[in-house]
Amino acid sequence: MVPTTRGRATKLNVAVGGFYKILHANLPPRTPPWLRSVSIAMVSEKSKLKVTISFPSKESIESCLDQERPSSNPKLDMCFIMGLKLAQRVLFREVKIPHFGNLEEVKDFWLVKAPLIPKLELEEVSVKSPCSSSTTTMKFGGGRLEEKVEEVEKQVIKVENVVKAEIVSEEATTEDLHKAKKYKWWSNESFEAGKRVILNILKEKEAVAENPIYRAALRKEAQKEIGNTGLLDHLLKDIPGKIAPDGTSRFQRCYNADGVIMYWLESADLVDVRKKAGVADPFWIPPPGWKQGACSAGCPCAKEVELLREELSKVKRDLEETQKQLNEVCAGDMRRYCDCNNWVGGFW
Known part of the structure; x- marks a missing residue:
């Protein structure tokens, strides 16, 4: 009988080329999952510190079982390396490969016999949708556990489809869905209210490109009205380059020469002006008197x-x-010509 508790196997002096029965209870957690289904393994290599065992893969055993008669053993195409002490506890009994009369004997020799799955009587299970108050009831009758698992999976898929349909019906547009996914920790109302607070502070401080405000000062002022520091920090990270709630301004941010972050407001249409002017600098401000089609100050041909x-x-x-x-x-x-004509006329 195969021992079922850890540590009861007698330590053997395992030898290379020998076939051994595996005590699965002593296998470590890092063991390949398929090794737990194999009953026999061969010692392919051995040193003072480690032992390498070889065992057949699932494909190898299936290929062997596809034959009409067991003409050969499955190929040992998988291996696992373990310490010598662990190998002495896992490989608890040496066995010899017998002569197989049929394929069932091959299967019983190499694979662990699966325990019988008891029939379970399951009651009704109610699953509540996380996005609404609707409840889905799943009913199960008698049968094998595998069939019940398949039935559970089908019911779960149905519940997921119901939840997705409810989410789509609640959200009006794709943009709203994107916002809800992006800002799942805060509501859209809280996010928009936070942007309005930052906008008012920047306007109050007259923060423009020539007079920006430091991040620390802006955060300190905004924290007086935005108590959630997580929301505030996310706003300061997300708003640069975005249109402000007033629709005419745009949030901007950059690092100064000392590596300090600064914020300011600029006109919302400056992005289009830069594109038309062919300026790659995202912080370029048109100089006074600049007109469309004129060369920008940062253009290399300005001097020419x-x-x-x-x-x-x-x-x-x-x-x-x-x-x-x-x-x-x-x-x-013309005067000389006229004087000459007058003189000739008077002469005649």
Whole structure:
């Protein structure tokens, strides 16, 4: 009879190539799950500190059982390494491979016999949906445990589908579903109220790009109205780059030269202005007098454009002066021509 309690096996001097009965009660927790279904293992390697055992895989045994007659033993294509002391407790009895007359003998020799599964009488089980007050009742009759497990799984899937349908019906749009998933720890009302508090503080402090406010100061002021520090810290991390509740401002954040985080407000349409201007800097502010199509201050060709403008202005001045001189010359020639005609006419 196979021992069923830990530590009762007699320590053997295991030898390489020997086949041994496995005492599953002494197997460690890190044991491969399939090894717990195998009854016999062979010692393939042995040293002063460790022992390697080989045993057939599930596929190997199935391949052997697919044959009409047991012509050969299954391949020992899996192995497990354990300490020498543990091996002496797990491998408790040496066995010899007999001559098998049929496939059932092969199965009984290599595999652990599964215990009979008792029939269970289960009562009705009520499962309440976590998202609503609806309750689903699952009924089970007599039968094997595997059949009952399958029935339970089907009932659980039905409950999950009901819960998903309720969630979809409660949430109006995909965006709302995304927010509910993202901010599952806080309600949307709390999140929006927190953003309004931060917006009011930034407006009160006149925090703009030229006059930002430090994170510590902003957090201290906001904590007076937002008692949940977890929500507050999440807001300070999430709002940068987002449109403020007023719809005309955008939250911004960056690190200064000392590595301190600063916050401020900017116009909500500055993102589109930067895209149209071709500026990659997310914090670029158009200078006074800047117009659409003009070169930005951060553009590498700004200096060249300025030089071209000066050259163009000089060319315009030279053209105007040349035109003026040409007009004067033409006017002088015209006067001389007229004087000459008057003199010839008077002579005749």
